[in-house]
Amino acid sequence: MKKMEAMMELLTDEIEGFNKSIRKLEGLSENFKNLKVKADTSNIKYYVNEFLRKQEQVIEINKEQVTEIKQGIKSARVTPNWLATLFCIAVSIQILSLSYFAHHFIQFEIRKEEAFLHGRKEVVSELRGYFDNHPIIYKDFQKWVRKRDSVSNQK
Template sequence: MAKLDEIAELLTEEINGFEKSIGRLEKVHEDLQNLPLRPDTSELNALLKEYGNNQKTNIEEQQRLMRKILYKVERSILLPSWAIKLFWGLLVTVLLVLGFSIHQVSRISKKEEAAYIKGQDDAIEHYGTFFEDSPEAKELYQKWLEGKGKK
């Protein structure tokens, strides 16, 4: 029985210690409930609102750009690469022909002058030869010139 008394005494001590611990826990619990601890989410709400506004702006910008791209795609014309190369080849050919034509036209006056001088020289040479071959014609021509000069 002595052992039973000893166990009962230990249990009583443990129960008293447990009751003291419970008393302390109740006191801490009351102190915690009396603390005015309210979570402040105003900064978090402001950040979330700003992020939402940024997202909304980004989405609107992306939609605007998408509409612009779709408008350009709808208006675009798809041409095969051979057609584009042919167009550029024709354009270069036309420009070369035009440039050559302008060059030739600019040289016309020089050609006309050269042809005139050559014709004049040929005519003088022809008449000179003619007058050398027939002195009578030369005399008649000189008389004609003198008569024309007097008038």
């Protein structure tokens, strides 16, 4: 019996410990039922708003840069100013040189014709003097001219 009493006593202690644990769990359960969990999104809202503000700043900076690039492209030239100036100078020099050579060529033709007429007059005056000094040769020359004219008329 002593054993039985010892077992009963042990069993009673165990049941009492078990009841204590149950009461403790019931108390905690009551605390959880009364506990209200409140979702706090203020931190998330702050981070989202901060992110959006930074994004707007980045977008504004990008818009300004795109505007500057567009203005740069509109004002850009394919050729630099010094190259355009050099081209104009080269074209001007070519036009001036062509004008000079054209004028020189025209004057050369006029001078050539004047020289020919001058040489012709000189030759005629020299021949006139020669023929005046040698009348016999002049008569032979006149015969030769008539003969030549008659041959050229027959052709």
